[in-house]
Amino acid sequence: MKPLFLLVGVLVLFGCTENAKEPVLYKGVYTYGFEVSVFSPDDEAKEYWLYAENQALDEVQQMLTNTIIVANGDNPYPSVHIEFYGIDEGRPTINDGEIPSAYDALMNVSKVVNIEKF
Template identity: 30%
Template sequence: MKISTSFTLMPLFLALTGCQISTTQPSNNRNTTLAEISMHKGIYISGHEVSSYQPCEEALTYWVTATPASDTLNQLSIRLSESRNAPYQPIYIESEIHPVDRNSHPAFIDGFAADYDAVIEITNVTVQLTDIPSHCQQAKRTH
């Protein structure tokens, strides 16, 4: 019984292509997407009809969906707004951020989230500061 060479190499090919490991490291290039990096530094703002995140030194602004981490940030924002007697107080955070498909919920298409560059969820907040560090200022939106 003769076995063809292509038939014997097929399992090896499938094993190698199924186990590729990416060694690409995120760069400081502005074209880097949220999906390519896990830890982010930026400014979170919460208030009446607002739940947003803006990465440090970038003009993009993201709508933040409700998660346990963002619920905790909302409570901090409320306390901060009450103590400063002013709404929409920024909070500097370092956290994991994950993109959310806009088509997964109607509010992302026709609600408040529709006015933002993308929709994200915030998880695993490792740093939260009520004073914004000088290295993380809000960039002006160009549109």
């Protein structure tokens, strides 16, 4: 009987570790520019490299690119306060010195909810 409980317990544990992560609502400051796509949450001292597998960040990045153009180089890295649903993908692996590997974690944005200029 004990081996059966042990087998069931092990199967349950392995089954729980394979759950897909669901997007979570995040709020904080997003900074964008040449080779920069950094998010700092309001409630923790972490820096995430932000990206999107869909077009979720396109509107925000276009707005910030226009800010860079209008500033004529005086503000090459503008920031906004942003709210979005995203998935924390954890610490990036170091891959030939890619920029995201210098940050605490990767964040995959699935949907932007709100953008506020400072």
